[in-house]
Amino acid sequence: MTEEGGESVCWLDRVCPDCGLLVEDVDLPAPCPRCGATVPSDSQERPGELT
Template sequence: MSRPDGGDAACWLSEVCPDCGALNEDPAGRCWRCGADRTEDDTPPAPGG
């Protein structure tokens, strides 16, 4: 029986809201959970992105 490789290989760090930890599909704009403005987020871009 083969084992699955596991979860996502992508780094989701750039999509995590630094204020509340919600995962946002759009890395810019406002957080859907807490409303934090993410347009001036200083999180460095993910490698290759």
Template sequence: MTNNSADGQAEDTQTETGGEPVCWLNRVCDVCGALVDTSLEACWRCDTPLESS
């Protein structure tokens, strides 16, 4: 969406929202970046032991 400002220039008023929620950061494997189930003891992809919270 664009709006015209007082000087006639078009302004972009639409903001993009993207990316994954920050609350999922604790579910990302530090080694390989896989999204892991926090109930598991190790990453399903690289078998790195997961820290207990």
């Protein structure tokens, strides 16, 4: 039997909605270090997100 590697969680909530940077090691919401856009927390609605 082989084991599958990789992360078992989804990191999509940590992706900047404007530039696509993966924002790590900060508490969200936070400004994106690349473009300055706000990366919302998982509980906040994202622009363009269907509800």
